[in-house]
Amino acid sequence: MYQYHDFDKDFVKDRVSEFRAITQRRIDGVLTEEEYKPFRLQNGLYLQLHAYMLRIAIPYGTLSSRQMHKLADIAERWDKGYGHFTTRQNIQFNWMKLQDVGDVLEALAQADMHAIQTSGNCIRNVTADHFAGAAKDEVEDPRITAELLRQWSTGHPEFAFLPRKFKIAVTGCRDDRAVTAFHDIGIQIIRNQAGEIGYRILIGGGLGRTPLIGQVLSDFVPKADLLCYLESVMHIYNRYGRRDNKYKARIKILVQENGLDETKAQIEAHFHAIKQTHPPLSQALVQKITSDFAPPDFTKIGAFDLEAECALSPSFARWVAQSTDKHRDDNHVILTISLKKHGATPGDATASQMRIMADIAKRYAYDELRVSHEQNIILPHVPKPHLLTIYNLLKKAELATANTGLVSDIIACPGLDYCGLATARSIPIAQQIATHFDTLKSEYDIGPLKIKISGCINACGHHHVGHIGILGLDRAGVENYQITLGGDGTQDAAIGQRTGPGFSFDEIVGAIDKIIAHYLAKRTSRDETFLDYYKRVGMTPFKDLLYHD
Numbered sequence: 001m002y003q004y005h006d007f008d009k010d011f012v013k014d015r016v017s018e019f020r021a022i023t024q025r026r027i028d029g030v031l032t033e034e035e036y037k038p039f040r041l042q043n044g045l046y047l048q049l050h051a052y053m054l055r056i057a058i059p060y061g062t063l064s065s066r067q068m069h070k071l072a073d074i075a076e077r078w079d080k081g082y083g084h085f086t087t088r089q090n091i092q093f094n095w096m097k098l099q100d101v102g103d104v105l106e107a108l109a110q111a112d113m114h115a116i117q118t119s120g121n122c123i124r125n126v127t128a129d130h131f132a133g134a135a136k137d138e139v140e141d142p143r144i145t146a147e148l149l150r151q152w153s154t155g156h157p158e159f160a161f162l163p164r165k166f167k168i169a170v171t172g173c174r175d176d177r178a179v180t181a182f183h184d185i186g187i188q189i190i191r192n193q194a195g196e197i198g199y200r201i202l203i204g205g206g207l208g209r210t211p212l213i214g215q216v217l218s219d220f221v222p223k224a225d226l227l228c229y230l231e232s233v234m235h236i237y238n239r240y241g242r243r244d245n246k247y248k249a250r251i252k253i254l255v256q257e258n259g260l261d262e263t264k265a266q267i268e269a270h271f272h273a274i275k276q277t278h279p280p281l282s283q284a285l286v287q288k289i290t291s292d293f294a295p296p297d298f299t300k301i302g303a304f305d306l307e308a309e310c311a312l313s314p315s316f317a318r319w320v321a322q323s324t325d326k327h328r329d330d331n332h333v334i335l336t337i338s339l340k341k342h343g344a345t346p347g348d349a350t351a352s353q354m355r356i357m358a359d360i361a362k363r364y365a366y367d368e369l370r371v372s373h374e375q376n377i378i379l380p381h382v383p384k385p386h387l388l389t390i391y392n393l394l395k396k397a398e399l400a401t402a403n404t405g406l407v408s409d410i411i412a413c414p415g416l417d418y419c420g421l422a423t424a425r426s427i428p429i430a431q432q433i434a435t436h437f438d439t440l441k442s443e444y445d446i447g448p449l450k451i452k453i454s455g456c457i458n459a460c461g462h463h464h465v466g467h468i469g470i471l472g473l474d475r476a477g478v479e480n481y482q483i484t485l486g487g488d489g490t491q492d493a494a495i496g497q498r499t500g501p502g503f504s505f506d507e508i509v510g511a512i513d514k515i516i517a518h519y520l521a522k523r524t525s526r527d528e529t530f531l532d533y534y535k536r537v538g539m540t541p542f543k544d545l546l547y548h549d
Helices: 005-025 031-043 063-077 096-110 143-151 223-240 251-257 258-277 283-292 306-309 314-323 351-364 384-396 427-440 509-522 530-537 540-547
Strands: 045-047 052-056 084-085 091-096 167-171 185-191 198-205 215-222 325-326 332-337 348-350 369-370 377-383 450-452 467-476 477-485
Touching: 005 031, 005 096, 031 384, 045 325, 052 096, 063 091, 063 096, 063 351, 091 096, 096 509, 143 167, 143 185, 143 223, 143 251, 143 283, 198 223, 215 223, 215 258, 223 251, 223 258, 306 314, 306 384, 314 332, 314 540, 332 384, 348 351, 351 369, 351 540, 377 384, 377 540, 427 450, 427 509, 467 509, 477 509, 477 540, 509 530, 509 540, 530 540
Parallel strands: 167 185, 450 467
Antiparallel strands: 045 052, 052 091, 084 091, 084 348, 185 198, 198 215, 325 332, 332 377, 369 377, 467 477
């Protein structure tokens, strides 16, 4: 895990001091809210419906137990006792008082954390595969690249005032858990035919008003050229990206309007022009970052008969089956802790729950946690002998819901409960869907199914890539929910297609129930997932079901 050096500590300390000084001018009335807004956004501070919201950066989703404890302390001391983990692998505190934010940032700095560039028209928090360093099929730990990009992009003078926000994701596997195809830049670490490690670069992906799948900008960028190449991508975007309309200011629109070939030609021309004079990538820096992400010593854990232990407890066995994935070492597993207890707010964790997860990680899982873009917490390296102990501890904390990847493991944005941009509620819909299918006891029969809910067209809930997506809109002052089917955020990227007219707040859960009941009745076998079934039969049966029955 990356450790702050003196430069990092001084940098963050100076930003906290600057924030305090300028925020005091706002409190004193010297600055208006409009004058203060650009500055607060550069430091992750939003003005929501009811209060200020502070978004904390968790680079590539990686936390230590010390950092998770600090987040718990902040939730308890300055918020309402909980935090909300987001699809950018960050955490948000929704009830901040302006006069307290400087103290919160100082507390974060004590744990080597900050809120820099979690908002504003800049390069945002670089995200990565939440199974990084643990996945069996990984070419290289993507957090090494993500940390290099974090250091390159933080405070970069040319990219502090881009046309719009800019998002980068990195994966080291073919199985894409980082949703790279729907980022401004998606990076996949690969090997070429010569066995050299480099990068496949996607450009122009994104959701929101104009959902687009990223296109391949380069099949292979050598490691040594990555920063120089991305510098050129950013330069062309910053120079030619539209600033006349914020809805058309993303790089995906630049690529769409100019075409991939023209955009690539401009980037390549700039890249070749600066490559000779661009400072070479410091190999000492790369080696230092690489050493920070050295894996734990897995050899200390011997073989363990997990199947025999599962045979003694059906509930434990179900939790293991649903919550764990294969690890690069056969004596370990990757554990997903669901933050989606039925009826709870997706992604929320109390201060007490944060502390319990932190203590488990420190004692039983090499002191490392991850935030997934699916709003859950991952323990990437869990020795199999510790699983039953961990399960019992999580069960006491109401964190042992065995629903990872199932119908109640829903991504949902804050919606109208918090967000000033929202046009409909998201959280209550997610809660009702989860409790409905829990009551039916049908989750395990349904199998893998990703439902994603957004409370407005900005798509913070990633509804476009849900197997079932739900978009809440305002129709003449009434909440109206559109349904999309067939979305996919993996390496098989697809944008969900609308079923037709939307449904009211009172109708939407029933509509989802109809869709899933139809799938259960018509699938060829239990092995045919909802997404597989949709790909086989298409939209027509669902349209007939929803609108013509």
